[in-house]
Amino acid sequence: MESFSSLTVTQRDQILVEQQVFNIYETFYDMPPRSKSLKLELQRENHLGYLTEGLKQLGPAFCVLDANRPWICYWILHSIALMDEFIDPELEDNTIDFLSRCQDPNGGYGGGPGQMPHLATTYAAVNSLVTLGGDKALSSINREKLYTFLWQMKDPSGGFRMHDGGEIDVRACYTAISVASLLNILDDDLVQNVGNYILSCQTYEGGIAGEPGSEAHGGYTFCGLATMILINEVDRLDLSSLIDWVVFRQGVEGGFQGRTNKLVDGCYSFWQGGVLALLKRLHSTKGEKSIPLDDGEDSGAESPQSTASSDATGEEGLNEDLSQGGSHSEHGDQHDASCRVNVDNIDHNSSKMHAKVEPPFNSLALQQYILLCSQEPNGGLRDKPGKSRDHYHTCYCLSGLSVCQHSWSEDEDSPPSPSAVLGPYSNLLEPIHPLYNVVLDRYHEAHEFFTRS
Numbered sequence: 001m002e003s004f005s006s007l008t009v010t011q012r013d014q015i016l017v018e019q020q021v022f023n024i025y026e027t028f029y030d031m032p033p034r035s036k037s038l039k040l041e042l043q044r045e046n047h048l049g050y051l052t053e054g055l056k057q058l059g060p061a062f063c064v065l066d067a068n069r070p071w072i073c074y075w076i077l078h079s080i081a082l083m084d085e086f087i088d089p090e091l092e093d094n095t096i097d098f099l100s101r102c103q104d105p106n107g108g109y110g111g112g113p114g115q116m117p118h119l120a121t122t123y124a125a126v127n128s129l130v131t132l133g134g135d136k137a138l139s140s141i142n143r144e145k146l147y148t149f150l151w152q153m154k155d156p157s158g159g160f161r162m163h164d165g166g167e168i169d170v171r172a173c174y175t176a177i178s179v180a181s182l183l184n185i186l187d188d189d190l191v192q193n194v195g196n197y198i199l200s201c202q203t204y205e206g207g208i209a210g211e212p213g214s215e216a217h218g219g220y221t222f223c224g225l226a227t228m229i230l231i232n233e234v235d236r237l238d239l240s241s242l243i244d245w246v247v248f249r250q251g252v253e254g255g256f257q258g259r260t261n262k263l264v265d266g267c268y269s270f271w272q273g274g275v276l277a278l279l280k281r282l283h284s285t286k287g288e289k290s291i292p293l294d295d296g297e298d299s300g301a302e303s304p305q306s307t308a309s310s311d312a313t314g315e316e317g318l319n320e321d322l323s324q325g326g327s328h329s330e331h332g333d334q335h336d337a338s339c340r341v342n343v344d345n346i347d348h349n350s351s352k353m354h355a356k357v358e359p360p361f362n363s364l365a366l367q368q369y370i371l372l373c374s375q376e377p378n379g380g381l382r383d384k385p386g387k388s389r390d391h392y393h394t395c396y397c398l399s400g401l402s403v404c405q406h407s408w409s410e411d412e413d414s415p416p417s418p419s420a421v422l423g424p425y426s427n428l429l430e431p432i433h434p435l436y437n438v439v440l441d442r443y444h445e446a447h448e449f450f451t452r453s
């Protein structure tokens with residue numbers, strides 16, 4: 001990690017970088033000989049073409065039985081939004097109508113029209129509509145019925161089921177809490193005991209598993225950490241071992257693996273990179289509020305819990321407390337409200353607002369993996385060379401790229417410095433809200449809409 005951290009990638013170094021990555025692939029994965037036409041440039045036009053074609057296929061002519069169509073909408077729409085592009089108004093209207101037909105009359109969204117509502121497709125549909133933005137999309141969500149659906153999915157143990165009679169896991173907790181937070185319908189009843197469930201899934205390795213007793217995995221670690229932040233109970237996790245676990249998931253190729261001893265994969269650029277972005281924001285927020293980090297001295301600062309409760313509705317953007325999501329006061333007694341977060345592994349020097357924070361992983365090496373190994377020059381992104389592109393990997397590779405570019409700026413209100421962006425500066429994507437993975441300005445619009453309506 002040390003020698004990777006000291007790498008600087010300039011135009012002059014580009015050929016060396018390509019050689020390095022492809023030597024690794026030839027050696028370890030027996031990939032085809034290195035291509036001469038590799039570029040560190042994001043192939044925006046080609047990605048846009050691939051994504052727009054995919055969205056058109058969801059229209060009335062779509063006849064394949066598929067239980068994932070709101071996901072396909074989200075992966076495509078979010079990827080397009082990350083590139084600061086828009087779809088044409090007719091396609092937008094068709095997409096809103098299509099998602100409305102996936103909405104169950106009793107609340108929540110199914111995988112297609114007439115299918116039973118499911119938490120994962122509900123999350124995907126809501127994020128899609130937030131990404132489209134505008135009154136028609138946002139007001140198409142029946143929030144009252146959606147709340148009823150979320151409540152029906154709540155298990156007496158505290159966790160959530162993915163669907164009626166379905167499995168209880170960390171994904172279900174995240175999708176339920178994320179949707180409720182984004183739509184401003186999160187309350188103490190939904191939050192009750194979720195924290196205990198997530199806590200029971202943190203493993204001896206430090207990452208979070210899908211269910212108690214399973215193996216820590218990047219996807220679930222993102223879901224678990226984001227949920228704990230949204231319900232304002234993040235201090236209950238062992239954040240020190242969590243960050244250790246996630247930074248050691250970056251491989252020599254620059255990409256992240258999802259779990260110990262598995263291959264790197266482009267989609268973990270977001271699941272693992274997003275965890276690091278959340279921890280960074282959490283740390284900055286705590287720094288801004290002078291919460292003691294590691295010295296054991298009482299600064300007289302408010303506890304994270306009391307701070308978040310008082311801020312619950314009035315905050316804005318990434319400078320807001322990441323735990324703005326809901327009402328938490330009744331459950332504050334479930335854990336020690338004065339407990340201190342041991343986040344000293346994140347950055348020893350950043351108790352000051354806007355202190356420069358170096359990423360605790362090699363951000364340029366990850367961008368290099370995304371651009372050189374995951375990017376298909378003809379459009380779309382993939383797990384790794386030798387695999388085919390798909391909309392899921394396109395979405396999460398681009399989300400991970402955005403997180404790399406934006407999350408470690410000195411001043412979060414200004415664009416990142418060119419040194420944070422690998423390749424031409426035109427590679428810069430839109431910033432996201434890391435708790436929901438929607439583009440930040442779309443989040444702001446939705447936040448404003450659901451606060452007033």
Ligand SMILES: CC(C)=CCC/C(C)=C/CC/C(C)=C/COP(=O)(O)OP(=O)(O)O
Nearest residue numbers: 120171175217219220223258259262263265
């Ligand atoms: C919001 C939401 C629904 C999030 C889902 C999070 C997510 C990606 C969970 C991971 C699921 C999982 C165990 C994959 C392992 O697949 P694998 O064995 O094929 O891959 P691996 O070898 O990389 O572990």
Ligand SMILES: [Zn+2]
Nearest residue numbers: 265266267383
């Ligand atoms: Zn993947």
